[in-house]
Structures are given as C-alpha cells and as structure tokens.
Amino acid sequence: MKAIILTLFIVMCSTLIAQTPGQVIDTVASEHDKSQSYAVYLPSNYTADKKWPIIYFFEPAARGSLPVVLYAKVAEELGYILACTHNSRNGSYDNSFKAADALFLDTEKRLSIDFDRVILSGFSGGSRLALSIAVISKAAYGVIGVGAAQPAVPAYMVLKKKDFKYAGLVGARDMNYLEHKIFQSQMNTLEMDNLLLISNFTHKWADPIDLRIALLWMEGDSIKFQEAVKAKIIAERDSIPLSDIIALDQLLKNETFVITDSKQVKKTLKEESKVIKREQLLKKIISDSINSAFDLSSLNNPSINWVTRRAEKLKTQRAKSENIQEKMMIDRLLNYMSAACYETSLQMKSQGFTKKALVGITIWESVSGxxxxxxxxxxxxxxxxxxxxxxxxxxxxxxxxxxxxxxxxxxxxxxxxxxxxxxxxxxxxxxxx
Structure with missing residues (x-):
C-alpha cells in the first residue's frame, strides 16, 4: 500500500472527468477501485488543456461532499480542483491509504492536474492522515491541517525538515488548540514554512475565510494575503486569545494592532498562561477518569458518574463565567471529553468490546447532548x-x-x-x- 502512495503522483494522464465544471459532483465512482468513490469540484472555467492545482481532502467521518461543498466558492475564486474520498475515515490507516490510493489514481487519470501544486488537507483524523501522506509520499506542495496536527505513528510524523508548506487551522475552543501551537513551535525549530490561523470555533472544519488565507499564503500572493489577515484581525480581535491576535498582527508588514495599554496586555497574557496550565491539569484528571470508565466496562460505575457530573459542572460554570479565557478553556475540555469518548467507543467497537463501546457512547451523549x-x-x-x-x-x-x-x-x-x-x-x- 505504501509503495502505491509513494508513487501516486507519477501518473499524468488527463482524461476529462465526465461532469459539469462549476458544480459539486457528490459521487464519482473510482475506475481504479469500484468499491471507492469521491466528491469533486471543477472550477467553472476548467479546461483539460491547462494544468490545475488540486486540494485533496480527507474527512474523518467519510462525508466526502462536506469539505467540497464548504470550500467550492474559494476554489472557484482561486482556481482549484477539489476532491474528497467518501471512504476514508478515522480508524485504520490501511483503509484510509486504500481510499487515498483510489482517489489519487482516479483523479490523476481523469483530470489535468498541476503536480507541482498538490495540496493535502483534512479535518481531525483526516488532518493527521493528510500530514502522514505528505511525509511518506514526498509529493505534496502544501498541507492544510484542520483541527489536528501530528499523527501518533512515528513513521508518519514530521521529525525532520520537509519540503512542503504547512498551514494549521484550528479553533480557540477546539480541544486540539494547544496541539497546533506546539506543532507550530516544532516546525519553527525545523525552519519549515508554516502558518497558524486561530478562529473562534470548536472542533469542526475551518471557515472558508481561513482556507482562503492559507491558500493565498501558499501562493505567495502578498497583497491579498495582507488584506485578508487585516480583515481577520478586525473580525476576531474580541473573540480569540490576545496572544493569537498579536501573532496574526505579526504576519502584517505594517502593524495594525495598536497596544494602547502595555500593562493590560501583560496582565491578559499572564491570565491566558494561567488558564492553559489549569486546563492541562483538569484534562489529565478527566482523561484518567475516562480511562477508568472504560476499564470498568459497566454502565453503572463511579467513573462514568464522575465524568458526566464533571461535564454538567463545566457547563454550569461556563454559563456563569464572564471571562472569555475561561469560557474557551471549558469549551476545549468539553470538546476533549466528547471526542475522547467518541473515538474510544469506536475503537472498542472495532475490537469487539460491546459493553465498553456503549460506555463511551453513554458518556458522549451526556457531554455532547x-x-x-x-x-x-x-x-x-x-x-x-x-x-x-x-x-x-x-x-x-x-x-x-x-x-x-x-x-x-x-x-x-x-x-x-x-x-x-x-x-x-x-x-x-x-x-x-
């Protein structure tokens, strides 16, 4: 499987896909593997006599048309082909690689692709998959990771400098917010081109505005990039951490974020740091309790009750709080509880542990509502x-x-x-x- 991925960009036949440019096509059956299908979008001015950049998306719940529909207007404006498999999902890397193989080989055969401008992107587990493929294939010009960064498998991790550009898009209320910030520091150490965009949302696909900024950055369109970042600062300055606003401002050639009260800025940054430390402590406690709940594998055990009570306590605390940093921290913790139980329950299901899977779903229902x-x-x-x-x-x-x-x-x-x-x-x- 890996051998196919390592050579997946060699095929350069450009048979036009029999669909209408300018429209999202929900399902295209793969000629390479009849069990596979994908969603695709071709810009309205698409022609086979020109090479086009492409973004391959990976969706953690196999909702192939979701990112294609979400980002079609951006693709139309900037001239990108979009494609997303319906078969890749969180879980087995082998299954996801198989889906990726079918997607790559089929689009390479049917479409006129600029192989110097191939971008891999994904959300959550799909983000980790996109980065994994970029690492082992060495064929991506850029990676746009949404809501998650490094995969857990060392062979697929960025451990030394790579040639591709990386843009991370994550919400300030996403449980993987800190993960993205840590990964950015690692990439800076490796002297890799990277960009991190923070927005006011939880664990979900990023807003099209952020994808557009990431693409402008990758393309080196300085004027449009600067304009888009300025607009983002204005839109986000009261809804995301001050440290992230300052980081956005540092992307601009001409400073637009004016610090009127340096003492207040220092105080706010100090508060942010305290909230992060508190979050890390609470996350460890919650993680241990969730693990105990799965170990006991009973729907009536103290650990489940503790986790569900903690979730309700956090929700109440958030409703009463007037501190934006605390609210975002609570959102991240609730987000983490929900995702941890969801992912672990699916893992238990795949291993045949029905009771443990139901434990995870029970907690997930309580947290997510x-x-x-x-x-x-x-x-x-x-x-x-x-x-x-x-x-x-x-x-x-x-x-x-x-x-x-x-x-x-x-x-x-x-x-x-x-x-x-x-x-x-x-x-x-x-x-x-």
Missing amino acids: FPIYGHWLKARVFAVERDTPQALKHLEAALKSGKIKKESVFREPDFEGLYEDPRFKELIEMYYN
Whole structure:
C-alpha cells in the first residue's frame, strides 16, 4: 500500500472527468477501485488543456461532499480542483491509504492536474492522515491541517525538515488548540514554512475565510494575503486569545494592532498562561477518569458518574463565567471529553468490546447532548454484534430525526449485514421513499 502512495503522483494522464465544471459532483465512482468513490469540484472555467492545482481532502467521518461543498466558492475564486474520498475515515490507516490510493489514481487519470501544486488537507483524523501522506509520499506542495496536527505513528510524523508548506487551522475552543501551537513551535525549530490561523470555533472544519488565507499564503500572493489577515484581525480581535491576535498582527508588514495599554496586555497574557496550565491539569484528571470508565466496562460505575457530573459542572460554570479565557478553556475540555469518548467507543467497537463501546457512547451523549447521533452510534455497535433487533431499534430512532441521509446509511459498512432484513428495507422505504 505504501509503495502505491509513494508513487501516486507519477501518473499524468488527463482524461476529462465526465461532469459539469462549476458544480459539486457528490459521487464519482473510482475506475481504479469500484468499491471507492469521491466528491469533486471543477472550477467553472476548467479546461483539460491547462494544468490545475488540486486540494485533496480527507474527512474523518467519510462525508466526502462536506469539505467540497464548504470550500467550492474559494476554489472557484482561486482556481482549484477539489476532491474528497467518501471512504476514508478515522480508524485504520490501511483503509484510509486504500481510499487515498483510489482517489489519487482516479483523479490523476481523469483530470489535468498541476503536480507541482498538490495540496493535502483534512479535518481531525483526516488532518493527521493528510500530514502522514505528505511525509511518506514526498509529493505534496502544501498541507492544510484542520483541527489536528501530528499523527501518533512515528513513521508518519514530521521529525525532520520537509519540503512542503504547512498551514494549521484550528479553533480557540477546539480541544486540539494547544496541539497546533506546539506543532507550530516544532516546525519553527525545523525552519519549515508554516502558518497558524486561530478562529473562534470548536472542533469542526475551518471557515472558508481561513482556507482562503492559507491558500493565498501558499501562493505567495502578498497583497491579498495582507488584506485578508487585516480583515481577520478586525473580525476576531474580541473573540480569540490576545496572544493569537498579536501573532496574526505579526504576519502584517505594517502593524495594525495598536497596544494602547502595555500593562493590560501583560496582565491578559499572564491570565491566558494561567488558564492553559489549569486546563492541562483538569484534562489529565478527566482523561484518567475516562480511562477508568472504560476499564470498568459497566454502565453503572463511579467513573462514568464522575465524568458526566464533571461535564454538567463545566457547563454550569461556563454559563456563569464572564471571562472569555475561561469560557474557551471549558469549551476545549468539553470538546476533549466528547471526542475522547467518541473515538474510544469506536475503537472498542472495532475490537469487539460491546459493553465498553456503549460506555463511551453513554458518556458522549451526556457531554455532547446529541441523542440522535447517539442512537446512530448504538445502531452501528449492535449491527456489528449481529444484534439485529437492537440495531434496527436505534437506527429507526436516528432516522426519525430526518437528519440522517440515505447515502450515509448505505455508505456505513457496519450496516451491510442488515441490507436483506425485511425490517431494514421497511425503514428505508418509510423514511426515504
């Protein structure tokens, strides 16, 4: 698999994809691997007689059309092809590499790509995947990581200077906020070209404005980049940490952030530092309790109760707080609790530990407050366990919300064993036809 990725940019055949430029195409079946598909966007002025830069996206929940739709206007303005696989998701690197292979080989065969301007991007686990591929393939011009930085596998990490540019996009309320800042320091030490953009959001795909800034930076369009950063400072100056506003200001040739009270600035920066230290302590305590909850593997154990009570306490504390730094810290902690339980429950599911998977989902529901998606996760767990009645019960509860797309049901491998069940067919007919 790795051998394919290491040579994935060699093929340069440019057969035009049979779709309409200027429109997001939700599903293109891969000719390389019929089990794979992807979403794609071609700029409205796309022609095969010109080489075009491309951004390959990786979505942690296999929602291939999400980033393509989100960033289509930016791609149209700056002239980029966008493509995102429907098959890559958090979990097995082997499965994600397989999806990446199909995406790369198919688009290389069908599209006219500028192989000197290939950008890899992803959100959360997809961000780690994008960086991993850039490290082992040595073929990316740039990487745009959203909501996560380094992968956990040493072979895929940036441990020495690389040739690609890296832009990190993360929210000040994202649980991986500090991770991105630490990674930026590491890249500075390695003397790698890098950019870090902080915005006021939690763990999600970045705003198109930030992707546009990252692309302008990679392209070296100084004038438009400076204008976009100035606008960002104005928009974000009261909603993200002061240290990040100052960092943005340092990207400008002409200083626009005026420090009117140096004592107040020093005081604010000191408060930010204290909040970070407090967050790190609380995160360690919460992490230990979550680990204990999974170890006990019972839905009625003290660790689960402690975590859920802590989540409610943090929510109450946030509602009462008037300190923006404290509010952002609490958002990051809640974000971390939710993500840790979600990821671990899926890991437990893949290993066949049903009770532990349900423990994670129970805590996740309490923290996130999204019972609909909780039913979806439980349906997946029971489907893998071949407990069809429970799987269909929770699947129906999720479908009743009207928020689950039909494509999502059939793109979820966990549900393949339900396809021939009469009740499953009845639910599909009831909610989608």
